[in-house]
Amino acid sequence: MSATIIDGRAVSLQIEDELKVRIDALGQSGVRPHLVVVLVGDDAASHVYVRNKQRACERTGVISTRMDLPSSSTQQEVLDIISDLNNDESVHGILVQSPLPPRMDELQIADAIDPRKDVDGFHPTNLGRLVQGDTDGMLPCTPAGIMRLLEETGANLTGSKAVVLGRSRIVGMPMALLLAQKGIDATVTIVHSRSEEHSLLCRDSDLLVAAIGRPGTVKSEWVKPGAIVIDVGVSRIEDGSVPSGSRLAGDVDPSVSEVAGWLTPVPGGVGPMTIAMLLTNTVRAAENLST
Amino acid sequence: MSATIIDGRAVSLQIEDELKVRIDALGQSGVRPHLVVVLVGDDAASHVYVRNKQRACERTGVISTRMDLPSSSTQQEVLDIISDLNNDESVHGILVQSPLPPRMDELQIADAIDPRKDVDGFHPTNLGRLVQGDTDGMLPCTPAGIMRLLEETGANLTGSKAVVLGRSRIVGMPMALLLAQKGIDATVTIVHSRSEEHSLLCRDSDLLVAAIGRPGTVKSEWVKPGAIVIDVGVSRIEDGSVPSGSRLAGDVDPSVSEVAGWLTPVPGGVGPMTIAMLLTNTVRAAENLST
Numbered sequence: 001m002s003a004t005i006i007d008g009r010a011v012s013l014q015i016e017d018e019l020k021v022r023i024d025a026l027g028q029s030g031v032r033p034h035l036v037v038v039l040v041g042d043d044a045a046s047h048v049y050v051r052n053k054q055r056a057c058e059r060t061g062v063i064s065t066r067m068d069l070p071s072s073s074t075q076q077e078v079l080d081i082i083s084d085l086n087n088d089e090s091v092h093g094i095l096v097q098s099p100l101p102p103r104m105d106e107l108q109i110a111d112a113i114d115p116r117k118d119v120d121g122f123h124p125t126n127l128g129r130l131v132q133g134d135t136d137g138m139l140p141c142t143p144a145g146i147m148r149l150l151e152e153t154g155a156n157l158t159g160s161k162a163v164v165l166g167r168s169r170i171v172g173m174p175m176a177l178l179l180a181q182k183g184i185d186a187t188v189t190i191v192h193s194r195s196e197e198h199s200l201l202c203r204d205s206d207l208l209v210a211a212i213g214r215p216g217t218v219k220s221e222w223v224k225p226g227a228i229v230i231d232v233g234v235s236r237i238e239d240g241s242v243p244s245g246s247r248l249a250g251d252v253d254p255s256v257s258e259v260a261g262w263l264t265p266v267p268g269g270v271g272p273m274t275i276a277m278l279l280t281n282t283v284r285a286a287e288n289l290s291t
Numbered sequence: 292m293s294a295t296i297i298d299g300r301a302v303s304l305q306i307e308d309e310l311k312v313r314i315d316a317l318g319q320s321g322v323r324p325h326l327v328v329v330l331v332g333d334d335a336a337s338h339v340y341v342r343n344k345q346r347a348c349e350r351t352g353v354i355s356t357r358m359d360l361p362s363s364s365t366q367q368e369v370l371d372i373i374s375d376l377n378n379d380e381s382v383h384g385i386l387v388q389s390p391l392p393p394r395m396d397e398l399q400i401a402d403a404i405d406p407r408k409d410v411d412g413f414h415p416t417n418l419g420r421l422v423q424g425d426t427d428g429m430l431p432c433t434p435a436g437i438m439r440l441l442e443e444t445g446a447n448l449t450g451s452k453a454v455v456l457g458r459s460r461i462v463g464m465p466m467a468l469l470l471a472q473k474g475i476d477a478t479v480t481i482v483h484s485r486s487e488e489h490s491l492l493c494r495d496s497d498l499l500v501a502a503i504g505r506p507g508t509v510k511s512e513w514v515k516p517g518a519i520v521i522d523v524g525v526s527r528i529e530d531g532s533v534p535s536g537s538r539l540a541g542d543v544d545p546s547v548s549e550v551a552g553w554l555t556p557v558p559g560g561v562g563p564m565t566i567a568m569l570l571t572n573t574v575r576a577a578e579n580l581s582t
Contacts, residue, residue: 196478
């Protein structure tokens, strides 16, 4: 039996349609949501990501401004720009694209963004709200997008066992908090590189979220038959069978589709949902800041 | 075989001695750490807790000021007082004792405290730092105290299985984040009222932190032989065998001491450590604010 594929692209377009209604309503009162993306340096993948984000803005009617800074920029220059954007009433959302040049302090930059304009949901105040069980604020985009994909499966997660593979501040940790929150009520285990018996822990879980960035790590033997498997990883791997010589691969081995009940594809699963949640946060910020 | 008792009172006195050195150093530059405790209404248990906190301040040389507000106080009155304390340079730590009268919004009050003076560690910014893996800030006192007690056991938690029973914003959730952080590296499962198979999950764990507030919930059959068991619960229960007719009881049944390898008592385990960590946060705040 083959897993049902959770089509993140389709869901993301649905969300865009819902957002257009809210963006129209904002337009009635003369407000157009405005996202500023700050890009430092010339990381090729980042340029692709930013372009995808800007296209999504165009599709929905969100204004997007892109600020390209040379890789020689200093930490202080980036902080000064953020300060200006914080004070600029025409700007509702601020995003500083990761990764930054290695000498820069990403946490300090996340800290500097006004939490109300923090559409990535990486500011400690916004992350802290998740610890408090408050999910009304700016949610980190990838975990929030996954919560929405889980709704698509219709699964009741109450009392189910969930494993989050990976403990990053951006995906793993907030994901665990969202799944364990009241109203969702999964029994969540955070599994990471120093854990033992990865495969056993995963195989015991009804829901598996893989966010480690190592292609093909999760094998079919790791997965409980019928489980929901969410693949967050996106890595570029060599593949001689395709013209470009390389393709995107997730953390989940393709064989898992024979065992899982539900599976997100890579690409076309979590990725588009992350962008849809970025738009959602931007629209929410515009709504909050303009009232 | 009987569990080794982890003596929280003894460790807390050790911490107080360490703090006295830092308080002396601050004194050299004319700074004396100053904690303000705001107490609303006349909850009897709160008065006991606050008195214990003030005594610990006296022992170590921290100035403590207590502000007693009538239970008829409004939310806005409390917020105004916090605002004054935020702006008062002579104040380094602000604590609003829980529980507040039911009509008050505890989260809004936690939000209002300057994160640098938030010695309870409940402000979203301070909780969010735990999600980021940053433990240099104001840590929530109970989980931080437990981390210190775990050091006492000498146990290496890397790859060990830990269960946190309870998911409150004050204990369970931050506890899970601290145990899963890099450098501690436990494989953490958050178990709560909607989880299934509580006893099995607990019995599979090398470390069990019980923070649910239901006396005697964790039975000896729930505990893996030799495991570390941390009892956060403090409930008052009737006991005809003592003169007062009641005594304090933890979440862990006394029979667990026959199975566990290490166990914290109630009282005298986590409780004194929570106060020691409150002092630690106050001294840290004074150090940070006076440089």
